[in-house]
Amino acid sequence: xxxxxxxxxxxxxxxxxxxxxxxxxxxxxxxxxxxxxxxxxxxxxxxxxxxxxxxxxxxxxxxxxxxxxxxxxxxxxxxxxxxxxxxxxxxxxxxxxxxxxxxxxxxxxxxxxxxxxxxxxxxxxxxxxxxxxxxxxx
Numbered sequence: 001x002x003x004x005x006x007x008x009x010x011x012x013x014x015x016x017x018x019x020x021x022x023x024x025x026x027x028x029x030x031x032x033x034x035x036x037x038x039x040x041x042x043x044x045x046x047x048x049x050x051x052x053x054x055x056x057x058x059x060x061x062x063x064x065x066x067x068x069x070x071x072x073x074x075x076x077x078x079x080x081x082x083x084x085x086x087x088x089x090x091x092x093x094x095x096x097x098x099x100x101x102x103x104x105x106x107x108x109x110x111x112x113x114x115x116x117x118x119x120x121x122x123x124x125x126x127x128x129x130x131x132x133x134x135x136x137x138x
Contacts, residue, residue: 036062041095079137086137089130096123 037058043051073080100120103113 033062035059039091041092075137082133082137086130086133089126089133093123093126093130096120096126 035055035058038054043054046054075083096119100116100123102108103116108116
């Protein structure tokens with residue numbers, strides 16, 4: 001009789017950690033209103049089991065903010081939203097630049113180093129998009 005270990009199929013890969021970011025996809029992203037407050041770049045510094053509670057608290061903060069009457073806006077609503085998007089892109093640009101800097105400030109494996117190098121290229125692309133948005137809304 002053959003050895004059972006040799007006949008067993010390979011073990012399935014472990015499931016992703018709970019509440020981990022989904023794998024890359026061509027499908028549209030979830031609505032921004034589903035998680036409007038805390039960025040993934042913030043949540044990665046917390047234990048994954050805390051993510052659902054922090055997201056729920058963020059939805060509460062967002063719901064409360066929607067109930068507050070704003071003073072008159074200095075620009076039309078579309079302008080204000082696009083300026084906010086540009087500011088978020090600038091934040092992500094800075095985050096990517098920090099990842100790129102790891103190539104020079106940390107000891108990275110070859111694959112990590114390649115990803116850090118790509119982060120620099122992505123940061124430049126975000127910079128260009130943010131700049132165009134800022135120009136269009138000036």
